[in-house]
Amino acid sequence: MEKSAEGTGWPTLLKLAGAQKGQLFFALLLTALAVICELLPYWILFQAIDAILNQAADLPQQFLSLAGWLAVALVLKTVLYGLAYFFSHQAAFKILAGTRKQLVSQLANAPLAWLQKNPSGRLKQSVLQDVENVEMVISHHSVEVFAALLSPLLVTVFLFWIDWRLALAALAVVPLAILASTLFMRDTSAQYEQHNKTAAGLSSATVEYLRNMPVMKMFRQDSSTFQVMRYRLACYYDLITDLTQKTVPGWALFTSLLGANVLFILPVGIGLYNASEVTLSQIIMVVILGSGMLKPLLKVSRFFMEINEVLAGIQHLQPILDLTPEQAGQPVDIQQPVTLIFERVSFRYGLRSILKEIDLTFVAGSHTVILGPSGAGKSTLAQLLGGLLLPNSGRILINGTSLSTLSQQQRAALIAVASQEVFLFKGSIIDNLRLGSPHASKTEIATAIGAAQAETLIASLPDGYDTLVAEQGIRLSGGERQRIAIARALLADTPIVVLDEATASLDNQTQRAFYQGLKTHYPDKTFLIIAHRSQGREDADQIVIIEQGEIQACGTHSTLLQSNAYYQQQWQWQQNTESWSIGVPVNGSSGAQYG
């Protein structure tokens, strides 16, 4: 279970703030001086009242000098607060930049399997939003909350200096206010937690609703389809109503009590005045100062309410900051040719077994086709090879060395994966192609593009290889992106290439040309081709059939055709579909032909 934000966010926040402790301390020191200057006018007022009540002889002169001091105090307060904010903002932005740098560097060194487990949306939220919240706490709240805490403290000292009994009368409401807030706010922490969960549920339902709106409209779904969101909204409304009913009276009482100390000061003051224990000016001063002295605590209390949300965000930074960079280890010298072996490899998602004790051997330069129904575990196999997932048991060996002992760089130098989900970076086609092989020559690039059947595509692009893709660039279709990804994997100069459904968009004829091209141009590479059909791969060295995470059969096209019912069925189906072609009959009207 996740720990509450209150418990764990603070140490992270303090650690982050500690990076600029010198500047922050200076900001707080300036704040303290500013608070003193803020209270100085009250002392001046006290002197003025005293002078009036005692009918001082040099009243005009005294007033003039007090007015001068008042102006000095005001100017000093403004300057000091300005400087305090300046330094707190400087510290905050340095902390912000430092934290983001640290997070990005931690993420750059994060193990692939960890990145795979943590959705990029959540990581983006941490690096952008959660860190931004730290800025607000450090630049504004540090100064404001420190001032709000210090001010009542200094006033208390001043009141005790005036008269200890009046000071105690001014503070009498504090225990009452604390008692009231404790009574009214008890049991609300569970409700706040529930509030956070409900708000998160509402937020995900809203995102889902907005994201699916076009599809819903396409299928002419009426408003009944939006029941989930309506239900979440109703839950949120009920919770907020309940929370408001519980907390508002407590908050109102707390606020009123903090300003109600005059009710205690006046009777105590009159009693002491009648007994000639205090002067009138002292009572007036305590009433003026006492009535507002506790108000800043409202700011402190609001801060502690709001900080929970910030701490919850900061808590998300901790796992990233705690990431230990992958141990580089001793570089393993793996000589080519390489043999890849799966030795009793199993993988589970939670309790669900996806791959069960897979034993496979891929010899150097061989072509293997991995077939199987949807959900059989084929892509999981590719992800294990790409380092995105780690086996729960068993080993993946390259020339006898376990893949798990290799660093990311070493693994990436041996295995390239073109997965179903193609990611193209913002930049040109050539930048994307050179990702795994920055120094690839023009000839190598042209060969890879040719093998990936992407020559026509490149020729059709406005700036050829220099055409920009992704954000601000042109939009490529799914099939076009796949072909770029295949070329990128081929260029990566690895002895093993995994193509996960990478040729799904190619027609039968192009697929045949593609496989032929791989043999011709990359005779030494080992290919693992994950596919739904084996069309064009009758000459593969081995065809592996996976069903429900287990190897059902493994052999060549001819042996499987004789021995495996699934393969026979697939093959028959493929033969039937291949014999159909869309053609243009001699009379010119298009139509389907049985060839």
Ligand SMILES: Nc1ncnc2c1ncn2[C@@H]1O[C@H](COP(=O)(O)OP(=O)(O)OP(=O)(O)O)[C@@H](O)[C@H]1O
């Ligand atoms: N992140 C995940 N969490 C839980 N289960 C998952 C996750 N990713 C995949 N699975 C499940 O693992 C099983 C195997 O998925 P995999 O993608 O390997 O199948 P596949 O054979 O490649 O299917 P397809 O041919 O449709 O791509 C599926 O049942 C899928 O639902």
